[in-house]
Amino acid sequence: xxxxxxxxxxxxxxxxxxxxxxxxxxxxxxxxxxxxxxxxxxxxxxxxxxxxxxxxxxxxxxxxxxxxxxxxxxxxxxxxxxxxxxxxxxxxxxxxxxxxxxxxxxxxxxxxxxxxxxxxxxxxxxxxxxxxxxxxxxxxxxxxxxxxxxxxxxxxxxxxxxxxxxxxxxxxxxxxxxxxxxxxxxxxxxxxxxxxxxxxxxxxxxxxxxxxxxxxxxxxxxxxxxxxxxxxxxxxxxxxxxxxxxxxxxxxxxxxxxxxxxxxxxxxxxxxxxxxxxxxxxxxxxxxxxxxxxxxxxxxxxxxxxxxxxxxxxxxxxxxxxxxxxxxxxxxxxxxxxxxxxxxxxxxxxxxxxxxxxxxxxxxxxxxxxxxxxxxxxxxxxxxxxxxxxxxxxxxxxxxxxxxxxxxxxxxxxxxxxxxxxxxxxxxxxxxxxxxxxxx
Numbered sequence: 001x002x003x004x005x006x007x008x009x010x011x012x013x014x015x016x017x018x019x020x021x022x023x024x025x026x027x028x029x030x031x032x033x034x035x036x037x038x039x040x041x042x043x044x045x046x047x048x049x050x051x052x053x054x055x056x057x058x059x060x061x062x063x064x065x066x067x068x069x070x071x072x073x074x075x076x077x078x079x080x081x082x083x084x085x086x087x088x089x090x091x092x093x094x095x096x097x098x099x100x101x102x103x104x105x106x107x108x109x110x111x112x113x114x115x116x117x118x119x120x121x122x123x124x125x126x127x128x129x130x131x132x133x134x135x136x137x138x139x140x141x142x143x144x145x146x147x148x149x150x151x152x153x154x155x156x157x158x159x160x161x162x163x164x165x166x167x168x169x170x171x172x173x174x175x176x177x178x179x180x181x182x183x184x185x186x187x188x189x190x191x192x193x194x195x196x197x198x199x200x201x202x203x204x205x206x207x208x209x210x211x212x213x214x215x216x217x218x219x220x221x222x223x224x225x226x227x228x229x230x231x232x233x234x235x236x237x238x239x240x241x242x243x244x245x246x247x248x249x250x251x252x253x254x255x256x257x258x259x260x261x262x263x264x265x266x267x268x269x270x271x272x273x274x275x276x277x278x279x280x281x282x283x284x285x286x287x288x289x290x291x292x293x294x295x296x297x298x299x300x301x302x303x304x305x306x307x308x309x310x311x312x313x314x315x316x317x318x319x320x321x322x323x324x325x326x327x328x329x330x331x332x333x334x335x336x337x338x339x340x341x342x343x344x345x346x347x348x349x350x351x352x353x354x355x356x357x358x359x360x361x362x363x364x365x366x367x368x369x370x371x372x373x374x375x376x377x378x379x380x381x382x383x384x385x386x387x388x389x390x391x392x393x394x395x396x397x398x399x400x401x402x403x404x405x406x407x408x409x410x411x412x413x414x415x416x417x418x419x420x421x422x423x424x425x426x427x428x429x430x431x432x433x434x435x436x437x438x439x440x
Contacts, residue, residue: 039320040313042435046306047324049290049423049431050280051271052352052406054297060141060148060259062414065114065229066295067130068168068222069214070122074332075293077265078122078416080222083154084258085139085209086231086250091197093235094246105193108234108245110185112162112178112210119224120170121416123336128168128223129216131160132178135209139257148259150295150413156211163215170223180231189235192248209257222416227252262295262416271298278351283423289329292343292409293418300407300421301352302326304433307394307402314439319392321436326368326407327382327429332420340417343368343383346406358405361389368407382432383407383421391435 059066069079093105112132133156141148161181188207191197197206210231214220231250252258266272270286280301283290290300302324310319333339345358345368357365368383385405394403409417422429 037438037440040437040439042310042437043433045304045310045433045435047424047431047433048303048305049283049326049421050301050303051274051283051286051291052280052299052301053274053277054299054352055277056149056151057262057295057297057413058147059150059152059262059295059413060257061255062260063227063255064117064119064260064414065212065225065227065258066119066222066260066262066414066416067114067212067214067225068122068128068220069216070221071219072122072337072418074269074420075264075271075291075296075298075418076267076269078222078263078293078296079214079265080260080262080295080416081211081213082225082258082260083135083139083148083152083209083211084227084252085204085254086207087200087203087253088248088250091192091199091203092195093192093248103193104237105235105246106238107186107189108236109182110180110188110231110233112180112212112229112231114176114178114212114229115226116170116173116176117224117226118170119415120168120221121337122221123219124168124170124221124223126168126218126220127165127216128214128220129163129165130178131163131213131215132180133157133160133211133213134184134207135211138204138208139259146256150260150262150297152259153261154209154211161210165216168221168223185233189233224414227255227258260295260414264293264296264298274298280352284425288423288426289332290421290423291418292407292421293416294409294412295414295416297412298418300326300419301348302405302407302431303402304391304394304404305402307391308397310391310395310435310437313437317437317439319388319395319435320438322387322391322434324385324387324405324431324433325371325382326385326421326431327426329420329422329426329429337418339370339381340409340419341370342410343407343419344410344412345385346408347403348406349401349403352406354406355403358385358387358390360386387433388436 065082066080137154162178164178233248234245236245347355368385373380
């Protein structure tokens with residue numbers, strides 16, 4: 001089952017014969033590192049790679065309005081709409097002398113101001129179209145945890161308050177201004193002017209919030225906007241022929257009342273038959289590839305089915321080191337679809353329930369770090385994960401249960417970055433596991 005390579009213990013494997021080597025719950029002391037000891041390199045252990053789907057990621061409270069859509073040639077059609085509730089510090093119109101002054105105010109205009117936060121994904125050379133609609137439901141979750149998810153939605157008025165097409169320049173744009181429907185603005189202004197709205201509860205009862213929908217008909221991109229984006233209402237008092245506009249602003253004051261609905265249409269892709277959240281789709285059925293995508297809940301699962309059999313190699317022994325290198329598949333990444341610098345690594349049970357992060361022996365989270373060293377065929381590009389402590393603990397575990405690794409891209413709930421990884425059968429981009437086992 002394994003191919004063994006004998007390595008002298010005083011070789012390059014250890015930097016010092018005076019230091020202890022951590023092997024999870026077992027520590028090999030320097031007294032045991034004698035010249036007669038052997039380290040076995042195991043590099044043919046089975047690694048199972050699959051794709052899983054977390055069908056609900058909490059997207060409220062993420063402090064990002066995520067808008068846009070694009071057609072991914074591998075993953076399918078990605079889209080993000082954003083829902084939010086607005087409020088104001090005061091619902092009174094500005095007066096400088098008496099209450100009667102407000103009677104002279106007239107409505108000027110109303111607009112939405114979207115402030116890019118410099119996040120983007122996919123092709124920014126194309127224009128993006130959005131429409132803004134008034135919500136018919138309050139931004140109030142139906143669940144007990146007070147969260148909204150990537151699959152949450154609220155009903156809204158089919159008639160838009162505005163539709164606009166703009167160039168996607170996330171690194172250069174300061175703000176995007178969208179003029180809203182005049183009738184809507186006039187009605188809101190009159191409610192304030194007549195003091196029919198004087199409290200936040202009254203305001204939310206009348207105006208429950210907005211949804212901004214991505215309506216681009218052609219492939220575009222997804223952009224992030226700050227939750228400091230706001231709605232501005234302008235009004236003025238006419239004095240002879242001159243007008244001085246007065247501004248009233250409505251902002252997202254409660255981050256939990258803003259969320260993004262992020263969808264993925266997998267029709268016609270190798271992911272079209274992705275099973276439920278407790279199951280997995282083997283990479284053997286998806287062209288020897290596994291898939292990760294933030295926002296939509298796709299993650300890579302890695303299993304080591306034969307890890308417990310390593311304890312039968314010798315009567316006394318331990319795993320002193322292990323490293324997994326999993327590689328992105330060639331031609332699946334580019335400037336439009338860049339590679340993440342690192343991946344989060346979690347532990348999970350057989351039903352894909354997360355049990356925490358993968359930690360080092362000293363208790364710090366371990367990340368899968370990208371090696372960016374270029375070569376002619378990109379053979380050195382891959383994510384490296386140190387697994388010595390994890391492998392030792394799994395090998396000596398008394399129960400029959402096994403933990404798996406789950407890989408995700410950081411910012412899983414507020415982005416749409418994606419990644420394609422190869423399995424052991426993937427030509428040119430094979431996952432590689434090296435285990436160093438010491439007999440003593």
